[in-house]
Amino acid sequence: MKKAFFALASLAVALPFTLAVKNSTESFALLTKLPQCALTCLATSVANSTCAPTDTACVCSNVPLNAAISACVQSTCTIKQSLTTLNITHTLCEDPIRDKRNFYNILSNVFGVSSGVAVVLRFYSRWKSAQEFWYDDYSIIAVMVLGIPSSVMNVQGLTYNGLGLDIWRVGFRQITDFIHVFFAMELLYFSQIGAVKLSILFFYLRLFPGPSIRKWTWGTIIFNTIFTLLFVLIGLFQCAPIRFYWKRWDNEHKGKCMDINALGWANAGISIALDVWMLALPMTQLVNLNLHWKKKLSVAAMFGVGAFVTVVSIVRLQSLVKFSNSINPTWDYIAIGYWSTIEINVGIICACMPSIRLLLLRAFPRFMGTTKDRSYAYSHNRSGANQKIPGSGSGGSKGGSSGSGSANRTRIGGGVTLSSKAPNDQEEVRTSTLELVSLGSRKDGEGEGGGNGNGGVGIGVEPDHERRVDQGNWV
Structure with a gap:
């Protein structure tokens, strides 16, 4: 130093x-x-x-x-x-004063508000669909609970103490405060990224009932949880004493720190690999999905936003080059700050896109590529075959769909039902979900014998809460 x-x-x-x-x-x-x-x-x-x-x-x-x-x-x-x-x-020498504080504040506020709106739309969609909260919702709430202080500290902690200025333009006390806040932001970053990933992974459990993909998803959840907790702890105790992290800059204090640059690179590398893996998981289920190309494209695009998050994570890597060896941290760290802000908030938006898609599906059914035939809903029987059940449209009650204007329930084999309070306009949403769920059940059922003896439905291994496919209405 x-x-x-x-x-x-x-x-x-x-x-x-x-x-x-x-x-x-x-x-x-x-x-x-x-x-x-x-x-x-x-x-x-x-x-x-x-x-x-x-x-x-x-x-x-x-x-x-x-x-x-x-x-x-x-x-x-x-x-x-x-x-x-x-x-x-x-x-x-009359050199110009470089100042990017306003740019950083605007970027932080815009992305913070955008992700907040996405979360509000997510829970509004939940309310409209009469869906109960589950772990994916709790995870996104955790992200927002951590995100509020992050947004405040971006403006009142980082830029207030010199982020966006050259370090020689900043007071000595401000330098200490800046590094102290940056230390806290580093821990919040590790926690938020991990919670965003958890929300997306728990959504996969809502969506895909097949035992094979569920095993892979649970394994990924366990790995992500351990990975997140490990890096939060390492980040917290990377210097001894802890306060040496923000006091060492002036070379007037004693202590020692691990290789901070290696810590940042290790976290970024593992996180990117995990992003790619999480992007591949749903795509394996969507490739052979029997949907109209417009609907398949919209669903793929929804998951594909995750690719943008991965790109942002990769771009963020270049900002880590100067991370621990910077001689001008208040200026050099601005790239780390805004790419981390973009990464987290785009990740939140990505996690909320399924519910946003559901709202758009209700508002613009033709544009979103919904099914044209409302008189049938897909049901998965005990033998693993798909059947069309008449009367699931505007007025019938045949084949497991009942009611013409109140609550509709569509039966998928093995006692699993899809329910919704909305009448006709919701049939498109339910059919899309059923096709997606049936595919995951069918593919895993054919390869693994159904997992629980129900002809490949593959849901019985989970608690009752997870058996309700109405949680899959997001798609």
């Missing part, structure tokens, strides 16, 4: 030194604030250069001179003295 900040000092004084500055009151006042070590380096280096002491442009831009001053400052000044020198010399 000391070496890194001395390198920053080198880079700093590489711009200036301005005994060369115009003889003005303001310039003189700034020069008097320079640390003695920097003044000595300046005087010696300028005397041995080709620049005249009064030639401001030459002193500010001469590369060999700057290199000499940098080497001198690196060997004689402390980190705080180096940062003070940087701030003064950049001011004397």
Whole structure:
């Protein structure tokens, strides 16, 4: 860390030194604030250069001179003295102030509000469909509970304490506070990403009844849970004592830390691999789905948004290159900040897309590619075959569908029912779900003998709560 900040000092004084500055009151006042070590380096280096002491442009831009001053400052000044020198010399040389704070705040607020709207639509869809909450909903609630303080700290913690500015433009107390908040944000990031993945995986359990994919999904849930808890604990105790993480920057405190860069890369690499695996799980069920191409495309697109999250995670990797070795963290970390913000919030939106699709399906049934024949619903019998049951449309009650205007119930073999309070306009939604569920049951049932003796329905291995396929109405 000391070496890194001395390198920053080198880079700093590489711009200036301005005994060369115009003889003005303001310039003189700034020069008097320079640390003695920097003044000595300046005087010696300028005397041995080709620049005249009064030639401001030459002193500010001469590369060999700057290199000499940098080497001198690196060997004689402390980190705080180096940062003070940087701030003064950049001011004397009239360098522009780089500032991305507003950009970061706007991005954080826009994505935070967007994901919040997606969650509201998710639960509105739940309410409209009379569906009960389950683990996927609890997981997304956990993400939002963690996301609210994250959004607040983005603005009131990170940018307030200098994120988006060069570090020499930030006060020493602010640097400590910035790194402290960044430490907390790192732990929240690990937790939020893990909870988003859990929500999506639990949704897979709602959707796919086949024993094979359920085993893979449960295995992925266990792995993701262990992975998340492990990295939260490692992140929390990566330095000893813990506070050394945000106090070590000035090289005035004692402690030790593990390789923080390796921690970030390991987490990102495993997370990306897990994203790819989770993207492949539903696609294996959708490839042979017997749906109209428009409907299949809309369902595939819904899951395919996960590919964008993976792309964001990969792009975020490049921002980790400077993570632990940055000599200008308040500026360099802005890329890590906004890519992490995008990744988490797009992940939340992705997890909510099935319920949003259901709302769109009700509002725009033709555009979303729903089934044209409302007079039949699909049912899966005990032998694993699909049958069309008459009367599941606008008025009939045959074959397991009852009622013409109140609650409809469609029977899928093995005593499993799909229920909805809505009449005709909901039949399209139910049929789409039944086709999807039947496919997963049929494929796994044919390969594994049905799992529980019910002709491949493959749901009996789970508690009663999970047997209700009405939880699959999301699709």
